[in-house]
Amino acid sequence: MIKVLFFAKLREQLDCAAKSVPYQAGDDVIALAYRLVDKGGSSWSVLLDKETVCAVNQQIVEHSFILNDGDEVAFFPPVTGG
Amino acid sequence: MIKVLFFAKLREQLDCAAKSVPYQAGDDVIALAYRLVDKGGSSWSVLLDKETVCAVNQQIVEHSFILNDGDEVAFFPPVTGG
C-alpha cells in the first residue's frame, strides 16, 4: 500500500487529509496522481498542477520519482513558512 | 588655536592625549602634522604615516583638509571596534 497525505489548501480542496492506495509496481508519482484523479474526479486534477509539490518519505521529489511499496507520499501547495 | 587629540596606540607612543597648537591660516592637516613633528621630535613622525587617520571636528578627513581656527583635530590609528 501507498499512504497518501494532503496538506493546506490542497487538503481543503480535496476534503481529504489522508488515504491509502494499493501499490502498483513501477508507478512513479505522476502515475499515482493520475490514478487518484481517475478515481476521485475532476476536482482531483489539482494534483497534476505544475506547482503542486510532492514529497516521498518526507523528502521533496520530482514527479518522475519511482515509488516503492509502503512509501508515504504527500501532495501540497508551495510552502509559505518563515 | 587648534585643539589636537591623540588616541589609542598613538596616544601611548606620543605619551600625549591632547595639546593646543596656534592656528596658522591656510594650514591643512599635513602642515599641522609637520609642525607637530618639528616641535616634538622624530617619534612624532608617526603622524605622517599613511595609515594614521585624522578627524576634524569629529569627522574623518583627507590629510589635505584645510583647517579653521578653533577646529578640533584628532589623530588616531585605524579603528578596531565592533
Next chain:
Amino acid sequence: MSKPTKKMTHCNVSIQLEDFDLSVETRELQKRGADIGGIASFIGAVRSSELDSQQGALRALEIEHYPAMTQRSVEASCEQAWKRWGFIACTVIHRVGRLPVGAQIVLVIVAARHRKEAFAACEFIMDDLKTSAPFWKKAEFENSTCWVDAKTSDTEAMDKW
C-alpha cells in the same frame, strides 16, 4: 539522503506552539564555546499588512505543517549552511498554530567565529526554510480566511545562494 562524513554538532531545531525568548536562546548558544565571536539572529513576525487585501484587517495567521517532515527539513537547511560556513552552533524555532498580528513566528540564531559566517548562515537558513520547509499560512481576516500564496521573491532569494 547521503550521509555527511562529518556531523554538525550543535543544531537545535524546535517546531512548537509556544512562544520563544530571544535572549534565553542566545545565552544557550553563547555557552557553546569561548571561540564564538559573532551571533546573528533573525525573528520573523506576523505583520499587520502581511497581505494586500480587500478583506479588512488581518487578525492572525494559522500555520499548518507536515509534522513528520518539518524537523528533518529544517535540520537539512542547517546542515547545508553548516557545510558552507562551518559555524559553531545554531538554533531554529518555528511556531505552528494560530498566531495573532505582532506574534513571533520564527527564530534563527547562528553563533560563529566571525560575523561574516554568522550573517551568511543565518540568512541562508531563513531563505532555504522559506522555500523548502513544509509550513503553510492561512490568513484570518475579520470576515474571511484565505491561504497565503508562495512568493516568487522567496524563490529568487534562494536562487542567489
Next chain:
Amino acid sequence: MSKPTKKMTHCNVSIQLEDFDLSVETRELQKRGADIGGIASFIGAVRSSELDSQQGALRALEIEHYPAMTQRSVEASCEQAWKRWGFIACTVIHRVGRLPVGAQIVLVIVAARHRKEAFAACEFIMDDLKTSAPFWKKAEFENSTCWVDAKTSDTEAMDKW
C-alpha cells in the same frame, strides 16, 4: 554633514560601559509598529582566540573610544543604511572599557518590513562601524598587553557594499 531631506525616525545609539540584554532591546523595537515583519540582530563578543598570540591566553579587551565622535559616527552608519534599505527602526549599543573573554561588545538590531532589508541593513551597519567608528581594542594577555591591529578583511567587507 549635509542635512538629509527626510530624517530617520527610530535610531537608538548608545555607547556604554554596562552590558545589554538582547530581548529587552528587541522588544523595545518590536513596539515600533505592527508593520515589522523581520528583525535581524548581531552580537559581537570577546573571543578567546581573538588574536594569534605567543603571549598566552587572552584575558580581556580594553576598549577605548573618542567620546565626542563615537555617537555621531555610529548614527551616520545607521543613517546611510536607512537611506538604502528604509527600515523601520534600529538600535546600536557598543560597550567601552574592560571586557573579559566571553563578554558582549556590540549589538546591532534592525527591524524592517521584510527580512531582506533587515539582514542587509544590520550587516551594513556592522561592517561600516568596524571601519569608521572611533573605537580601539587593547588586548590583555596573562603577562602583557598589545593594541589590536585593524584587519584588511574588515576594509574588504566594507568595500563590497
